[in-house]
Amino acid sequence: MHHRVFRIVSKPMAVCTTAIMIALTSDSRAAAEGQIVVWGQQSGNGSTLLQPRSLLPFTVVSAGGLHSMALRSDGSLMGWGDDALGQSSVPPGLGPVKAVDIGFAYSMALKPDGSVVCWGWNSHGQCSVPSGLGPVSSIAAGQSHCAVVRVNGSVACWGQNTSGQCNVPTGLQSVSVVDAGAAYTIALTSNGSLHAWGDGAYQPPEGTGPLSTVTAGASHSAAIKLDGTIVVWGSNESGQLNVPAGLGVVTAISAGASHTVALKADGSVACWGLDNYGQCR
Numbered sequence: 001m002h003h004r005v006f007r008i009v010s011k012p013m014a015v016c017t018t019a020i021m022i023a024l025t026s027d028s029r030a031a032a033e034g035q036i037v038v039w040g041q042q043s044g045n046g047s048t049l050l051q052p053r054s055l056l057p058f059t060v061v062s063a064g065g066l067h068s069m070a071l072r073s074d075g076s077l078m079g080w081g082d083d084a085l086g087q088s089s090v091p092p093g094l095g096p097v098k099a100v101d102i103g104f105a106y107s108m109a110l111k112p113d114g115s116v117v118c119w120g121w122n123s124h125g126q127c128s129v130p131s132g133l134g135p136v137s138s139i140a141a142g143q144s145h146c147a148v149v150r151v152n153g154s155v156a157c158w159g160q161n162t163s164g165q166c167n168v169p170t171g172l173q174s175v176s177v178v179d180a181g182a183a184y185t186i187a188l189t190s191n192g193s194l195h196a197w198g199d200g201a202y203q204p205p206e207g208t209g210p211l212s213t214v215t216a217g218a219s220h221s222a223a224i225k226l227d228g229t230i231v232v233w234g235s236n237e238s239g240q241l242n243v244p245a246g247l248g249v250v251t252a253i254s255a256g257a258s259h260t261v262a263l264k265a266d267g268s269v270a271c272w273g274l275d276n277y278g279q280c281r
Contacts, residue, residue: 062141064102071100077109087120103141103180110139116148126159142180142216147187149175155187165198181216182257188214192226202234217255222262224250232260240273 058078060071067081067088075096079088087105094117099110106120106127114135118127124144133148133156140147145159145166153174157166163183172195177188184198192210196203200219204211208231214223220234220241228249232241238258247270252263259273259280271280 060100062100062102064107064141065104067102067105067107069100069102069107071097075112079107085121089119091117091119099139101139101141103146104143106141108139108141108146110136114151116146118146124160128158130156130158138178140178140180140185140216142185143182143218145180145185147178147180147185149178149187153190155185157185163199167197169195169197177213179214179216181221181255182218184216186214186216186221188223194223196221200234204231204233213253215253215255217260218257220255220258220260222253222255222260224253228265230262238274242272244270244272 057073058070059073062069067079067083069077069079069088071077075098077090077094077097077100079090081088082105083089085105087102087107094109095111097109097111101108103126104121106118106122108116108118110116114137116129116133116136116139118129120127122128126144126146135151136148137151138149142159142165145157145161147155147157149155155168155172155175155178157168159166161167165180165184172187174190175187176190179186181200184196184201186194186196186201188194188211192212194204194211194214202221204221204223208225210226211223212226214221217234217240220232220236222230222232224230228251230243230247230250230253232243234241236242240255240258240260247262247264249265250262251265254261256279257274259271259275261269261271263269273280275281
């Protein structure tokens with residue numbers, strides 16, 4: 001059965017060998033719309049991937065090294081996969097959320113009032129949300145650090161900072177998109193300019209021009225330009241920078257640990273880079 005896809009995700013987890021791809025469908029049949037399609041390998045031991053189903057359609061999905069989370073249309077969350085540290089268990093009384101993202105063995109959610117909740121592994125303080133954070137408009141969970149955009153356009157980071165991934169540049173404002181990689185953070189401002197900090201915070205090639213969105217992998221980054229074409233930069237040890245010829249216009253992009261996946265304007269998916277677990281097939 002052919003699925004028209006409207007959202008893709010592939011999280012960069014450098015400390016594990018997992019390779020999972022998740023897509024949300026938008027088929028014309030009501031029963032199929034907003035359902036989840038999964039491929040690759042999540043547990044690292046060859047086990048079959050779960051294909052979660054819900055009476056309500058999913059609107060957001062996030063895939064991590066050992067677990068996944070999905071947001072239903074009513075704002076409730078569903079988690080599955082490894083739960084050794086409670087990362088897949090939705091906290092009691094959490095209530096509706098409007099965004100979710102996951103790192104390595106922890107989860108992060110944004111509530112309608114702009115507050116942030118994190119749970120699971122707290123090895124580097126990544127689940128200790130700073131007091132006085134203020135209302136937040138978007139969230140990003142890295143391997144062991146978190147990044148958020150406040151409603152005033154400023155950025156805050158917390159968690160592991162061994163590579164300076166939480167050292168937000170002084171004066172950075174008007175941020176529209178932020179993402180967290182394995183050990184770096186990347187931010188896009190409202191005028192399309194890019195800022196990156198931490199280990200692996202490579203800058204895009206000169207002359208790239210304004211960007212509309214950006215995604216952080218383990219050691220490479222990818223972005224969509226205003227004309228719908230993409231630019232990818234950073235490490236290329238597995239061919240994750242080798243954009244397929246004739247890719248065309250792209251509407252969404254996600255960088256994994258060592259592979260890149262793009263959603264084309266016709267709803268089809270293209271993937272390139274490391275394919276050791278079938279994540280690009």
